[in-house]
Ligand SMILES: Nc1ncnc2c1ncn2[C@@H]1O[C@H](COP(=O)(O)OP(=O)(O)OP(=O)(O)O)[C@@H](O)[C@H]1O
């Protein structure tokens with residue numbers, strides 16, 4: 001039996017409410033229609049243990065303040081579990097993994113947002129990822145007011161309360177956005193998507209990226 005080709009690891013990044021989940025569902029359907037095995041997952045989370053950590057991280061009210069370093073360590077604890085239990089086995093059998101947020105979010109939120117040293121994040125990244133990087137990262141970009149408005153609209157419809165991150169002030173989200181901007185200057189794997197456009201126009205841009213990733217495509 002021949003060994004399967006390793007799959008592709010595609011991450012979706014961006015601020016709150018820019019349309020990551022909506023467009024991951026679109027990509028999954030688009031790829032499955034072309035016979036590709038797709039695993040859709042998210043961070044923090046993706047496995048039972050990692051989802052338990054997510055619940056603690058996002059919980060809006062704690063009796064004590066969660067320290068930024070605790071937050072960082074919890075994000076990477078969830079990631080270690082997620083990578084070893086779900087992402088790596090899926091890639092090894094040839095599936096394409098579509099992940100809603102990954103370490104770029106840690107750099108943007110904990111590095112730029114919480115202002116933790118990027119060197120600490122790099123150390124944890126090396127320990128947990130052992131060299132594994134996404135093959136491609138779609139960065140969905142929209143003005144903060146657009147993303148926040150969409151996230152609020154979705155939460156109102158679902159009757160959901162805001163989570164611990166969504167309670168942050170504007171300057172936090174401005175730093176997060178600067179973090180994502182900076183990341184695009186550091187890695188060639190980023191593809192910037194104008195997510196402020198209507199959904200059909202966003203999905204046309206995404207389709208152009210997916211076409212470059214298909215086996216045999218000249219990327
Ligand atoms: N291009 C678009 N135009 C208008 N509405 C959109 C667009 N993309 C997504 N939406 C809507 O915006 C809301 C937020 O989208 P979605 O949940 O996909 O964002 P997200 O980036 O995954 O959010 P979060 O980071 O908060 O999890 C949803 O109600 C979705 O239907």
Ligand SMILES: Cc1cn([C@H]2C[C@H](O)[C@@H](COP(=O)(O)O)O2)c(=O)[nH]c1=O
Pocket residue numbers: 016042043044075100101102103105106107109110165166
């Ligand atoms: C992976 C990751 C996520 N976060 C933050 C970013 C968001 O506010 C939440 C996740 O919520 P979403 O509705 O699924 O987008 O977690 C973070 O701060 N650091 C990270 O590494």
